[in-house]
Amino acid sequence: MVKAKRLLSVVLVGMVAVSTLSACGSTNNSGQKNDSATNSGSAGAGSSDKKVTLSLQTPYADESNVNLKTLRRLIGEYTKAHPNITINVDALTTDQQKLKLKTQAASNEIPDITSLNPGAQMKPFADEGLLAPLDDVLAKDGLKDTFKQGVLSNYTFGGKTYGLPETLDIAYVYYNKDLFKQAGVEIPSTYEELVASAKKFNAKGIIPLTIGEKETWTGSFFLMNIVLREAGVGFLKDVMDKKKKFTDAPYVQSLAKFKDFINAKGFEEGAVSVDYATAQNLFLSGKAAMYFTASWDAGSIENSTIKDSVGVFPFPTVDGKGDVSEFMLSPGNSYVISAASKHMAEAKDFLHFYMTNFPKVMFELKGGVGLAQNVDGDFKAAGYSQTAIDVLNLFKTVKGGDLAFDNTIDPTTTQTHLNGVQNVFVGDESAADTAKQLQNDFEMNNP
Structure with missing residues (x-):
């Protein structure tokens, strides 16, 4: 297996080239x-x-x-x-x-x-x-x-x-500046502020953040940003190397934090029945204040009618932990x-x-x-929007990060993880129990 450390190092080399x-x-x-x-x-x-x-x-x-x-x-x-x-x-x-x-x-x-x-x-x-x-x-x-x-x-x-x-992508949040102003919300610098913003957006009839969890990788991608902040770079590699476990506090706490945003009605209603394209359209049509995605969607934003009202920000800190210059990376x-x-x-x-x-x-x-x-x-001379330039500038801030779950962990364990993440949306199973099932499957698949 190509180790996460090697994958990460070569991706970061590529990231540096983006600025040119x-x-x-x-x-x-x-x-x-x-x-x-x-x-x-x-x-x-x-x-x-x-x-x-x-x-x-x-x-x-x-x-x-x-x-x-x-x-x-x-x-x-x-x-x-x-x-x-x-x-x-x-x-x-x-x-x-x-x-x-x-x-x-x-x-x-x-x-x-x-x-x-x-x-x-x-x-x-x-x-x-x-x-x-x-x-x-x-x-x-x-x-x-x-x-x-x-x-x-x-x-x-x-x-x-x-x-x-x-593509060679980083994950971040797009936001609609007009809807933020309408709801009186500032760009969240912490996850706690992100959760709190849901109440203000819902009060105005605005979807706080759209995700499209019918395609289960989307929830996983969001969750792993929380894990990146809680655990720091290299958690999944350490799990693969049997140095850490999914039952360790950072992963369990991340699941609980993820549930906090769901309970705050932070995602669109019935997210597990909403596919990726529909979720994206909720943002592009001005119905959602935020859209969690990665730079692979830059073209869709660039070709939308709201591109001049869109800004970007990195995934915030969680519990005061994490570095916003570290991103989920996606070759x-x-x-x-x-x-x-x-x-x-x-x-x-x-x-x-x-x-x-x-x-x-x-x-x-x-x-x-x-x-x-x-x-x-020259992107600017070619007529790219300020939003696209902002994304290119975000690339320049990258100083580290991790690869997505399904790029790092074996496919069978990944499916257990994806099922577990989706169950967080609709089930009452505790974060500890969800993590324990994942760890059991990982040990069975990686003796």
Whole structure:
């Protein structure tokens, strides 16, 4: 297993590079690309008359998502240049995609191209030989050099790289300045102030913070920010190394603090029935004062009607503990290729084309914040909002942090954790009992 310490160190190296982001190709008024906008890919894989259909699975189901817009646009451009190739897209939510992929992997029917997160999520697929190494794709035309230093180590096992990532993210809170003013709320500098703000927002009929817990990773991501403040950097690594336990005070206290915000009606009503896209829309439509997320949503904010009313702040201290310059870090979603693909050459050629042009198109569509690849150009001159500039500045403050639970702990224990977090929303089980169940499962899965 790639250890959390190693993962963290390489992510932080990449984070430093974010401060040097700079943009790229453009489109003309007809929406067609200028010659410099995209590289049409090699002729080799698609130059024959052989008809090929590639299956591609993506964790973006919302058509307004800038990543999905970019994917569809680049598929259109590639298949126009390679008319013998058809690419069928299976667009799912994150949780749907993960569940479906598990089923497909069990029968060795993984799509030609699909999505996986790094670390503990990717390792079992690599260990079982289900993924094709992509080092040859990276070597072609200098693609490897477009990625921020160190980021690809998160997707590398046994000296081979299996995933090409889209993003390199930090977690924070977006807030609606107008709704804060309406409710008379200041930016919370402590978790206790965050909990207290819920009462003021609810009194004005405003959702305090939207999360979308139907997709269970969202609650986990919020909780792990509390753990980061209570326990400091490295708690999950210490659990993996058997130096600490989930039954230790910091994790139990964090669960209790999480429940405090739920009891204060801090999240949207019926959060466990609200999916990620709906939760995001509650914020974008001005119904929620805050939106807890990460920089992968910068593009959605940038393309919204409320972007000029939005600010950002880091997750606050908890019980006077924690450093707001330490963030939950997320080397993000990557595309992988099935080792059993019957169209390996075509799949690799498309993925090379996609990753070569991804940063240019994302920048153009105002989704250029928090990418795993370098972006050439000036965000401010390109018309990015102050909110986007604020996020870029937030990156510059990063001096440490931790990886998400599911990037660090084995998948089976992670599922127990996700179930436990969701039960906090709807159940009466004590924090101590929830932690004890998690620790028992961890010990069983990691003897």
